[in-house]
Amino acid sequence: MSQTxxxxxxxxxxxxxxxxxxKVGESDRRPDGVPKVxxxxxxxxxxxxxxxxxxxxxxxxxxxxxxxxxxxSEAEDLPGVYAxxxxxxxxxxxxxxxxxxxxxxxxxxxxRYQGEPVAIVAAxxxxxxxxxxxKVHVEYGxxxxxxxxEKAVQEDAPKLHLSGNVLRRIRILHGEGVGAxxxxxxVVRGEYEVGMQDQxxxxxxxxxxxxxxxxxxxxxxxxxxxxxxQDQVAESLGMDPDQVRLTLSGVxxxxxxxEDLSMQIHACMLALETERPxxxxxxxxxxxxxxxxxxxxxxxYEHGATRDGNLVYVKARLVFDGGAYASSSNxxxxxxxxxxxxxxxxxxxxIESHMLYTNNPPCGAMRGFGAVQACFAHEAQMDKLADExxxxxxxxxxxxxxxxxxxxxxxxxxxxxAPVREILERVKVMPLPEEQEVMGRDLRGLPGGVSNVTxxxxxxxxxxxxxxxxxIGFSAxxxxxxxxxxxxxxxxxxxxxxxxxAAAEVGQGxxxxxxxxxxxxxxxxxxxxxxxxxxxGSAGSTSASRQSYVTGAAVKLACExxxxxxxxxxxxxxxxxxxxxxxxxxxVVRDGRTVVPLAELLDGDELEETCxxxxxxxxxxxxxxxxxxxxxYAFAAHRAVVEVDVELGLVRVVEIATxxxxxxxxxxxxxxxxxxxxxAQGLGLALMEEIQVKEGKVLNASFTxxxxxxxxxxxxxxxEVLELADPEAPYGLKGVGEPPTIASTPAIVAALxxxxxxxxxxxxxxxxxxxxxxxxPPLPDEPTPGGAGYAEVGRLDGRRET
Amino acid sequence: MRLNLTVxxxxxxxxxxxxxxxxxxxxxxxLGLPGSKNxxxxxxxxxxxxxLDGILVCSCLVLAGQAEGSEVVTVEAVSGDSGLHPVQxxxxxxxxxxxxxxTPGFVVATHDLxxxxxxxxxxxxxxxxxxxxxxxxxxxxILDAVRRAAxxxxxxxx
Numbered sequence: 001m002s003q004t005x006x007x008x009x010x011x012x013x014x015x016x017x018x019x020x021x022x023k024v025g026e027s028d029r030r031p032d033g034v035p036k037v038x039x040x041x042x043x044x045x046x047x048x049x050x051x052x053x054x055x056x057x058x059x060x061x062x063x064x065x066x067x068x069x070x071x072x073s074e075a076e077d078l079p080g081v082y083a084x085x086x087x088x089x090x091x092x093x094x095x096x097x098x099x100x101x102x103x104x105x106x107x108x109x110x111x112r113y114q115g116e117p118v119a120i121v122a123a124x125x126x127x128x129x130x131x132x133x134x135k136v137h138v139e140y141g142x143x144x145x146x147x148x149x150e151k152a153v154q155e156d157a158p159k160l161h162l163s164g165n166v167l168r169r170i171r172i173l174h175g176e177g178v179g180a181x182x183x184x185x186x187v188v189r190g191e192y193e194v195g196m197q198d199q200x201x202x203x204x205x206x207x208x209x210x211x212x213x214x215x216x217x218x219x220x221x222x223x224x225x226x227x228x229x230q231d232q233v234a235e236s237l238g239m240d241p242d243q244v245r246l247t248l249s250g251v252x253x254x255x256x257x258x259e260d261l262s263m264q265i266h267a268c269m270l271a272l273e274t275e276r277p278x279x280x281x282x283x284x285x286x287x288x289x290x291x292x293x294x295x296x297x298x299x300x301y302e303h304g305a306t307r308d309g310n311l312v313y314v315k316a317r318l319v320f321d322g323g324a325y326a327s328s329s330n331x332x333x334x335x336x337x338x339x340x341x342x343x344x345x346x347x348x349x350x351i352e353s354h355m356l357y358t359n360n361p362p363c364g365a366m367r368g369f370g371a372v373q374a375c376f377a378h379e380a381q382m383d384k385l386a387d388e389x390x391x392x393x394x395x396x397x398x399x400x401x402x403x404x405x406x407x408x409x410x411x412x413x414x415x416x417x418a419p420v421r422e423i424l425e426r427v428k429v430m431p432l433p434e435e436q437e438v439m440g441r442d443l444r445g446l447p448g449g450v451s452n453v454t455x456x457x458x459x460x461x462x463x464x465x466x467x468x469x470x471x472i473g474f475s476a477x478x479x480x481x482x483x484x485x486x487x488x489x490x491x492x493x494x495x496x497x498x499x500x501x502a503a504a505e506v507g508q509g510x511x512x513x514x515x516x517x518x519x520x521x522x523x524x525x526x527x528x529x530x531x532x533x534x535x536x537g538s539a540g541s542t543s544a545s546r547q548s549y550v551t552g553a554a555v556k557l558a559c560e561x562x563x564x565x566x567x568x569x570x571x572x573x574x575x576x577x578x579x580x581x582x583x584x585x586x587x588v589v590r591d592g593r594t595v596v597p598l599a600e601l602l603d604g605d606e607l608e609e610t611c612x613x614x615x616x617x618x619x620x621x622x623x624x625x626x627x628x629x630x631x632x633y634a635f636a637a638h639r640a641v642v643e644v645d646v647e648l649g650l651v652r653v654v655e656i657a658t659x660x661x662x663x664x665x666x667x668x669x670x671x672x673x674x675x676x677x678x679x680a681q682g683l684g685l686a687l688m689e690e691i692q693v694k695e696g697k698v699l700n701a702s703f704t705x706x707x708x709x710x711x712x713x714x715x716x717x718x719x720e721v722l723e724l725a726d727p728e729a730p731y732g733l734k735g736v737g738e739p740p741t742i743a744s745t746p747a748i749v750a751a752l753x754x755x756x757x758x759x760x761x762x763x764x765x766x767x768x769x770x771x772x773x774x775x776x777p778p779l780p781d782e783p784t785p786g787g788a789g790y791a792e793v794g795r796l797d798g799r800r801e802t
Numbered sequence: 803m804r805l806n807l808t809v810x811x812x813x814x815x816x817x818x819x820x821x822x823x824x825x826x827x828x829x830x831x832x833l834g835l836p837g838s839k840n841x842x843x844x845x846x847x848x849x850x851x852x853x854l855d856g857i858l859v860c861s862c863l864v865l866a867g868q869a870e871g872s873e874v875v876t877v878e879a880v881s882g883d884s885g886l887h888p889v890q891x892x893x894x895x896x897x898x899x900x901x902x903x904x905t906p907g908f909v910v911a912t913h914d915l916x917x918x919x920x921x922x923x924x925x926x927x928x929x930x931x932x933x934x935x936x937x938x939x940x941x942x943x944i945l946d947a948v949r950r951a952a953x954x955x956x957x958x959x960x
Contacts, residue, residue: 033894036902037886037909039837039877046836127820202841202849202903202937252841252903253937284842444925507901507938669897669943676940677900703846703935711941712932 009049009277011210011220013247014042016498018528021515024731027669028512031529032505043250044222045206045281052208053082055263055270055280056129058119058136059289060111063324063359063696064160066141067109067118075121075135080128083273084121084136090269092238096261098228100326102161103362105236105265111140112160112324113361114697115289122270122278145359145696149298149321152356160324160357167322167355168330170337172625174409175348177313184304184312188384192301192377193762195690196321197294197681199366200708203252205262205290206281209271216243217268222251224258226502227538236265237272241534244268248532254506255681256365257291259543260327288701292327292364293691295320295355297336299377303384309391311400313348314381314409316340318374320355320363327364329355334476335370337625338410342378343420343469343635344400349409351625359696365543367681368470368741375468376763379746383464383753393750394465398424401467411626415633417724419661423637424467426659426720433641433655433716435461447643448650449712458647461654464750467637468743471630472735473546473615480631481614482551483537484514486558488522488566488598489606495586495598497522497559500530503539503551508737509670510547514555516666517730521559523583524598537612545735548666549632553730554613561609569601616728632726636660636739638679638747641715644755649767651687651752656744657718663726663734671736676717678740684709685741686748690764807869809833810879825864826850829876837877837906841935848934849907851914852876858914860933877906880913889913889951896947900938907934912948921952 022028035041072084087094087108094108095101107118119136123129146152152165159165181187207221216239223229226246234244251258263280271278282290302315318336322329337353366372386393401424402408404416438446438456446452447459474480485500497518505511515527532539539551563583570576570588580590587594588601621627641654656679665671681689688707692699700706725732745763753760756770805819805828816832826843829835829852838861839849845863852861853875861874880887886894889912899905908931915922915930922930927948936944 027897029894030897030899032902033899034886034890036899036905037890037893038881039835039906041902042836043839043903045840046830048831125820127822200937201901202839202847202935203901204840251901252839253901255937281840283840284844442925444929450929509900673897673900673939673943676942677938678940680940681937702844703842704844708935708937709941710932710935711928711944714941717940717942 009051011049013220013531016528016530017511018526020525021512021519021527024516024520024666026667028516028667030509030512032511041250043203043252044220045204047208047220047249047279049208049210049277052277052279053122053124053270053274054126054129055120055122055267055278056126056133057117057266058133060107060114060116060118062111062140062142063114064143064145065111066143067107067111068139068141070119071137072119074137075132078128078132078135080124081132082122082276083270084119084132085269085273086119090236093235096232096236096265097326098260098328099330103325113359115361117266120266120270122274147358147360147696149319149356149358152358160359165357167326167357168333170333170353170621170625172337172349172351172410177348177350178315180313180348181304185307186385186388187302187304188381188388189302190381190384191761192299192380194297194373194376195764196296196363196693197366197685197689198288198691198706199255199257199291200706201253201255201257204282204284204287207249207263207267208277208279209267210277211271211275217271218245218247219264219268220247220249221264222249222258224254224504224506224543225541226504226532226534228541229261229264230534232261233264233268237268246534248504251504251506254542255367256369256543259365259541260292262290284703285701288691288698292362294366295322295332295363295373297373299373301377301381303381305385305389309389309396309399311344311346314341314346316351318353321358321360322355323358323360323362325362327362329364332370334621335471336374338408338629339371339374339469340378341409342375342382343402343467345402345406346409351409360693361691361698367678368738369544371468371470371742372745375466375742376746376749379466379743379750380761383750394424394428397465397467410621410629412628412630417661417726418633418635419722419724420467420635422722423635423659423661427465427637427639427657430639430657430718432463447645447652448648452645452648452650454645454647458645459643460646460755462642462644462751462753462755464640464747464754465637466743466746466750467635468739469633469635470545470738470742471632472549472634473544473631474540475618475630476620477618479614480540480546480550481612482539482554483610483612484551484554484558485536485608485610486518486555486562487606487608488562488602490599490602493599494526495524496526496528497524498528498530499555500536501539501551501555502532502534502536503547504532504542506542508674509667510551512670513548513552513666517552517555518559521556522563524586545634545737548733549729549735550613550615552733554611556730557613558609558611561611562607565607566601570595632729632734634661634734634736634739636743638743640747640751642748642751642755644752644770646756647771649769649771651770653683653715653748655715655718658740659720659722660736660739661734662721662723662736663729664723664732665721666731666733671721672719674736675719675740678737679717679744680709680714682741682744683713683748686745686763686765688764803867805866805870807871808873809835810875819866821867823866824862825866825869826861828866829861835876835878839903839906841903846935847904848911849904851907851910858911877910880909887913888954889916892947892951896943896950898939898943898947904934904936908936908944912951916952
């Protein structure tokens with residue numbers, strides 16, 4: 001197995017990106033745009049080094065089983081195979097996890113979900129690696145899986161973890177709780193269900209681990225948070241964090257799906273074992289097993305209101321299926337509980353939020369993070385209530401809209417700005433798209449497009465509204481911060497600002513934002529953004545819509561530090577009075593008059609500042625579910641117009657109109673991109689996206705069977721943005737990434753209800769529901785090996801046994 | 803096996819190709835052309851779009867051996883010596899690029915569309931690009947980019 005090891009080559013990655021960005025508030029041509037359109041941009045799956053090996057992962061075909069024995073000898077003997085590793089080879093901590101380290105790096109004793117990694121191999125060709133996996137013999141003792149969160153809490157349910165099957169329970173008691181029910185004239189009840197959505201980022205999980213020859217390793221990786229990866233990888237390798245250096249490689253989308261580790265530890269283990277660079281890249285099917293998903297949920301609601309439409313109380317019981325491991329489920333459970341009532345003034349509430357372990361695929365972060373599931377239910381309830389009261393659904397929302405100074409059900413005072421009423425009024429007055437004649441229309445303009453077999457006879461139009469909100473930044477006492485190093489220097493006679501953070505650009509435009517801030521604060525034309533890596537302090541995660549706020553604030557702070565030192569220098573060397581100096585177009589100026597060019601003032605020196613920005617402290621909930629939990633709230637309202645072919649159950653979304661509260665627009669084009677893209681994912685959840693799981697097994701791990709919206713599915717988006725500054729945030733901005741994904745889904749479903757008169761309590765809404773064929777055809781009892789979409793995980797002969 | 807093909811106007815030969823390798827794999831891993839992307843490897847996402855003898859194909863669905871003797875044009879050859887192709891220019895300007903993983907496929911597919919139909923209607927654009935998945939943009943800016951590229955008239959398609 002061992003062969004002559006070539007000297008480990010050193011990887012030369014892309015260098016800094018230097019350009020002249022726009023200022024804060026301007027659209028900018030993104031600097032990575034040109035390499036991305038030419039194909040030169042290097043994603044994590046594009047990297048290669050001479051002498052590199054390919055890693056591959058053997059995954060459990062069973063959702064729940066004992067591991068009795070693992071025999072790797074046959075795989076090791078295969079020519080071209082350089083390493084076959086199991087849990088016995090994990091040098092350090094055998095488990096990992098962001099909140100609770102409960103997930104095995106490689107399974108031992110038990111597997112708890114289908115697709116759980118059991119062994120890893122490194123070989124000279126991906127096909128050799130795949131064949132080697134077939135030769136790893138794992139003897140499983142198959143166990144009954146727990147596949148229903150409600151059953152996981154039953155006393156006779158087997159315990160999946162030592163701590164039991166309850167991951168978290170939260171109870172919020174507000175006002176008199178359901179004790180206020182007597183004051184309600186009208187009560188509406190509903191039960192809702194949300195299917196398991198996938199982030200479906202296009203760039204598969206991948207990375208390259210390069211041993212440094214001194215016992216350490218460099219990992220080039222697409223992730224959302226370099227430092228939390230570094231900590232977890234180092235812990236499991238039994239190394240100091242500085243022996244495990246991470247550099248961000250090109251990231252092909254994230255949406256929450258890259259918060260947890262995937263192949264990071266595995267690639268490093270293989271690289272250290274073989275003393276060769278090792279690349280791992282999942283294919284699409286493996287990607288479905290390689291990251292966590294959005295939690296499926298069952299939500300039971302009761303809303304009480306007075307006859308004139310004032311909310312009296314809300315009772316809610318939310319049950320989330322966390323799957324086999326904890327991931328970020330704790331925080332999702334908290335978010336869902338705190339967002340359960342929606343952005344409304346609710347005087348009394350009783351909310352329970354349950355998060356359970358099962359043998360289903362692990363769930364965790366996805367854009368909207370707990371607020372999505374709650375919003376689908378509370379918005380359906382608001383429509384139901386409006387219907388019961390004979391009120392316009394939008395007016396009922398406006399009447400109960402939260403405003404600054406109110407209290408959330410968890411006791412926190414609503415901070416300004418909270419323009420819930422304003423955004424609802426904006427979508428109310430936006431002109432509706434003109435109704436087009438259905439009959440005789442170009443088939444491509446009908447629900448179902450050219451695949452429709454009718455000519456529009458059964459097409460009905462509907463309009464629906466929804467509003468939702470999201471916390472920005474990490475909550476509940478987490479010390480959430482970012483680090484920025486900013487250096488002002490002179491290059492070719494021209495001042496240049498270098499910005500170095502570890503913040504992950506995942507496509508959203510963070511490179512531009514950092515550069516815009518640097519240009520604005522330091523008055524220079526040229527900005528250089530250094531590659532994100534662990535040589536600078538943590539930037540926190542590209543999650544929770546927080547990077548513009550938190551890393552934005554860190555970059556601003558570091559720029560201000562550099563600027564202060566510049567002004568000090570101007571005072572010391574030129575005797576300039578301290579007040580009234582500013583920087584503009586490469587000069588220190590006063591009252592529009594140049595005092596001194598930056599290049600001259602620096603005189604060959606460099607000024608560098610490294611700053612951490614920690615946002616205001618937040619607090620965990622107390623035993624009654626009360627506390628100042630969240631940092632910032634961002635709101636968005638949506639109106640959907642749909643056409644439904646009620647005979648065939650086909651839908652055409654005609655238009656989405658939205659109004660969003662953004663604080664301050666930093667980059668108009670990037671903002672629009674976030675809103676449009678977020679709405680597309682909301683549309684997907686409303687109409688088509690669901691990982692179908694039967695008896696713990698995934699039935700549709702492919703883009704053939706897991707559908708995401710195409711260009712034919714997405715309508716025009718009309719948008720209005722409200723710039724009401726948040727006094728605590730840099731430039732007054734609010735996070736913008738998640739709000740578009742939250743209320744767009746319930747708005748579309750409300751429009752479907754309007755068109756069809758159906759109750760539609762489950763998303764995604766399937767054609768058979770719309771056509772009134774209840775649940776549609778029964779699913780096959782067992783997935784068919786070799787059939788389209790059958791999950792090809794585990795060993796081939798193992799699959800044949802099932 | 804040994805494979806001979808013309809890629810981006812250059813005669814290329816590569817040895818030791820396993821018979822199961824796709825054209826996409828050969829382009830990315832053997833010929834140093836990773837611009838064509840590997841998002842689904844089953845012909846659903848269009849991120850690996852290339853021209854094979856002048857026809858737009860998903861290179862993940864073409865066995866490398868099938869491309870023997872063929873002429874392949876990848877995203878790397880869309881821009882010429884004079885800089886970006888108008889389609890590429892339009893994608894950058896319109897903000898049609900976010901994570902960018904789908905972008906090479908969209909660029910090639912748009913290039914093909916405008917070559918065949920220089921003034922496509924919106925329905926024609928949507929139909930032509932329905933085989934390309936994008937997860938970031940919601941497609942609005944992509945439509946805008948195609949309109950911009952088309953509006954540049956005969957310069958655009960080459």
